[in-house]
Amino acid sequence: MDLLLRNVHLIDPSLQLDDSGLDLEIRDGVITRIGRGLKSDGEIRDLGGAIVAPGFFDMHVHLREPGQEYKETIETGLNAAMAGGFTSVCCMPNTEPSISDPFVVSYIKEKAAGHLVDLAICGTMTKDRKGDELSPMAALAKAGVKMISDDGAAVRSAEVMRRVFEYAQMFDLLVTQHCEEHSMTAGAAMNEGRVSTKLGLPGWPSVAEEIIIARDILLAEYVGGVRYHVAHVSTKGGVRLIREAKARAIKVSCEVTPHHFTLTDEAVEQHGTMAKMCPPLRTQEDVDAIIEGLVDGTIDCIATDHAPHAAHEKETDMVSAAMGIIGLETAIPLGLTHLVNAGHLTFAQYIELSSTNPRKLLGLPAIQIKEGERANLTIFDPTKKWRFAEGDILSKSHNTPFVGAEFIGKVVGTVNNGKAHFRA
Ligand code: DOR
Numbered sequence: 242m243d244l245l246l247r248n249v250h251l252i253d254p255s256l257q258l259d260d261s262g263l264d265l266e267i268r269d270g271v272i273t274r275i276g277r278g279l280k281s282d283g284e285i286r287d288l289g290g291a292i293v294a295p296g297f298f299d300m301h302v303h304l305r306e307p308g309q310e311y312k313e314t315i316e317t318g319l320n321a322a323m324a325g326g327f328t329s330v331c332c333m334p335n336t337e338p339s340i341s342d343p344f345v346v347s348y349i350k351e352k353a354a355g356h357l358v359d360l361a362i363c364g365t366m367t368k369d370r371k372g373d374e375l376s377p378m379a380a381l382a383k384a385g386v387k388m389i390s391d392d393g394a395a396v397r398s399a400e401v402m403r404r405v406f407e408y409a410q411m412f413d414l415l416v417t418q419h420c421e422e423h424s425m426t427a428g429a430a431m432n433e434g435r436v437s438t439k440l441g442l443p444g445w446p447s448v449a450e451e452i453i454i455a456r457d458i459l460l461a462e463y464v465g466g467v468r469y470h471v472a473h474v475s476t477k478g479g480v481r482l483i484r485e486a487k488a489r490a491i492k493v494s495c496e497v498t499p500h501h502f503t504l505t506d507e508a509v510e511q512h513g514t515m516a517k518m519c520p521p522l523r524t525q526e527d528v529d530a531i532i533e534g535l536v537d538g539t540i541d542c543i544a545t546d547h548a549p550h551a552a553h554e555k556e557t558d559m560v561s562a563a564m565g566i567i568g569l570e571t572a573i574p575l576g577l578t579h580l581v582n583a584g585h586l587t588f589a590q591y592i593e594l595s596s597t598n599p600r601k602l603l604g605l606p607a608i609q610i611k612e613g614e615r616a617n618l619t620i621f622d623p624t625k626k627w628r629f630a631e632g633d634i635l636s637k638s639h640n641t642p643f644v645g646a647e648f649i650g651k652v653v654g655t656v657n658n659g660k661a662h663f664r665a
């Protein structure tokens with residue numbers, strides 16, 4: 242690869258770099274020159290002032306392989322990530338079989354090899370996510386797993402959770418909990434509140450999320466030293482608990498999804514099952530608290546919870562429908578529109594939430610935009626107005642409430658592993 246990116250705005254918060262009108266040259270996957278008015282015999286691409294940032298990392302995606310290839314495969318999922326502006330993703334372990342042993346890890350690694358997008362792998366905390374026996378953490382860590390979770394379910398037993406923390410700490414694994422007190426949420430179709438009452442649907446109360454966050458913070462503090470991460474926090478009370486725990490120097494971190502900072506439970510009235518996910522869409526008060534958490538640093542990163550489901554799994558009633566929406570191809574437009582262009586975050590803050598922070602949590606090497614470093618880049622036009630259409634979707638599944646949504650900000654391309662991808 243011999244590529245000159247002309248007229249770019251480089252932003253790298255780790256270098257306090259924020260400069261426009263630059264050219265950036267990439268040769269054999271390495272940044273060879275950064276300057277103004279550079280000449281090149283290779284391919285030249287004028288990017289018209291687009292922002293070039295360290296490659297974005299989505300630490301929470303469901304790629305469904307092995308076992309549910311009718312929803313997504315590693316290949317289609319990584320293609321959706323690449324088109325969506327991500328150079329790295331971490332896949333969750335609720336596959337069939339689940340990621341509970343090193344053989345599944347190596348199977349997934351083989352499938353992902355050679356792609357522009359790097360794939361990190363999350364193993365289970367308990368065998369087959371059943372919540373009773375610990376997963377073989379030593380073997381998973383040896384196979385390259387950096388994070389464990391039973392995502393889709395929370396570990397019910399406090400005693401099992403305590404042991405998860407004790408063992409995970411020995412292997413320096415990030416413990417990610419899907420926080421849900423299942424005795425309060427069985428059969429729930431949406432957030433418990435005014436809208437669920439109006440629609441006559443069984444509700445999922447916010448306290449069911451907060452009870453597990455609170456329990457786990459207490460356990461993490463009791464065990465000491467373990468790194469605990471709350472997946473897709475969605476409630477005001479959850480954000481408050483995490484803020485308080487951080488203030489007490491407990492090693493807790495969390496992520497939020499684009500749908501939880503943009504939509505409320507009212508979206509269920511318009512979008513039906515396309516607005517069904519777990520945790521559910523909450524209220525405006527929760528959305529406001531999440532944005533406050535993103536601004537003040539309580540929330541560490543943005544992750545999509547990309548959850549592909551086939552058409553027949555969504556084309557049913559609210560109670561029977563599968564939970565989750567795809568997210569890789571709308572995440573950056575939603576972030577740019579609702580966080581940066583709406584005035585809540587600077588570009589530098591947004592890039593830290595999407596690249597620097599999640600990489601740090603997973604222990605991945607830092608990316609820097611400077612000469613001699615490997616080119617691992619996300620490129621976007623922050624002012625482009627456009628409408629998201631079903632035809633834009635590369636994921637195998639199309640379950641999203643955002644078809645037809647208008648965005649300000651569009652992904653232009655991604656560069657990683659000596660490969661470049663630019664959108665038409
Ligand atoms: O909405 C969701 N879908 N939440 C989860 O935790 C799991 C995910 C899935 O696997 O479909």
Ligand code: ZN
Nearest residue numbers: 392393419472
């Ligand atoms: Zn989850």
